[in-house]
Amino acid sequence: MAEALLEVAGLRKRFGGLAVTDDVSFDVAAGEIHAVIGPNGAGKTTLIHQLSGTLRPEAGSIRFGGREVVGMGMARRARLGLARSFQITSVLPGFSALENAALAVQARCGSSFRFLRMAAAERGLNDEAMAALEQVGLGARAGVMAGRLSHGEKRQLELAIALAMRPRLLLLDEPLAGAGPEETERLVGILRGLRGQYAILLVEHDMQAVFALADRISVLVYGRVIATDVPAVIRANAEVRAAYLGEDEAA
Numbered sequence: 001m002a003e004a005l006l007e008v009a010g011l012r013k014r015f016g017g018l019a020v021t022d023d024v025s026f027d028v029a030a031g032e033i034h035a036v037i038g039p040n041g042a043g044k045t046t047l048i049h050q051l052s053g054t055l056r057p058e059a060g061s062i063r064f065g066g067r068e069v070v071g072m073g074m075a076r077r078a079r080l081g082l083a084r085s086f087q088i089t090s091v092l093p094g095f096s097a098l099e100n101a102a103l104a105v106q107a108r109c110g111s112s113f114r115f116l117r118m119a120a121a122e123r124g125l126n127d128e129a130m131a132a133l134e135q136v137g138l139g140a141r142a143g144v145m146a147g148r149l150s151h152g153e154k155r156q157l158e159l160a161i162a163l164a165m166r167p168r169l170l171l172l173d174e175p176l177a178g179a180g181p182e183e184t185e186r187l188v189g190i191l192r193g194l195r196g197q198y199a200i201l202l203v204e205h206d207m208q209a210v211f212a213l214a215d216r217i218s219v220l221v222y223g224r225v226i227a228t229d230v231p232a233v234i235r236a237n238a239e240v241r242a243a244y245l246g247e248d249e250a251a
């Protein structure tokens, strides 16, 4: 079997006496959509923080592309291709969708554009930014101020910003939160379109979306992974049904 892109082993984190990440182990293959589900307070966001580098685990390892990243900061992990999509707050409302995406391209490239002539540099930035917008279905809205985009479009823009970082694995923390039914359908279609091109670690409460999108699902309960498997097996798992899905919903 090919080596996993992300390998998490024995990860531990406590807040006071509370074990919020309790010996967590799982892996994500290249191109896989791997969902992490669990009830409120299960530790999903805390797990994402440890993967992205904003929170340091007390024990365990996080290997990405064969390298240990626990000691690395967020920027270094992002440069390796482990990128987190930030919620709407990272979108600059006074800039157009294209400018928002172009800023992300520029952040990734650092000073490498400085050596090109101004016009060529700008064209290069804009072409890449436009490609990211088109990947998330926002091409036609490139010139619109981000502040004037709908809620769903802002979430699409966050995704474009993350894609402009050229990630190998995207960490998505509740990408569908606050989206209405139509927006959800659109966003699920966009995420489905990314499958195979990027690995995605998806934390999401919308079970319909999770079961439609995920190649595999890990179930987190009180900081522990109680099961990792393909959706059909997770749906039929008695422990998972009791702990999380509820007998009615899983029927």
Ligand SMILES: Nc1ncnc2c1ncn2[C@@H]1O[C@H](COP(=O)(O)OP(=O)(O)OP(=O)(O)O)[C@@H](O)[C@H]1O
Pocket (backbone or CB within 6 Å): 015, 016, 020, 038, 039, 040, 041, 042, 043, 044, 045, 046, 047
């Ligand atoms: N900085 C912190 N200090 C102390 N306790 C914290 C801190 N951050 C989170 N917790 C606690 O850790 C536990 C896990 O929280 P976390 O936000 O990771 O859960 P979650 O699965 O993402 O929940 P939700 O689905 O509601 O977003 C909760 O009991 C929470 O109260």
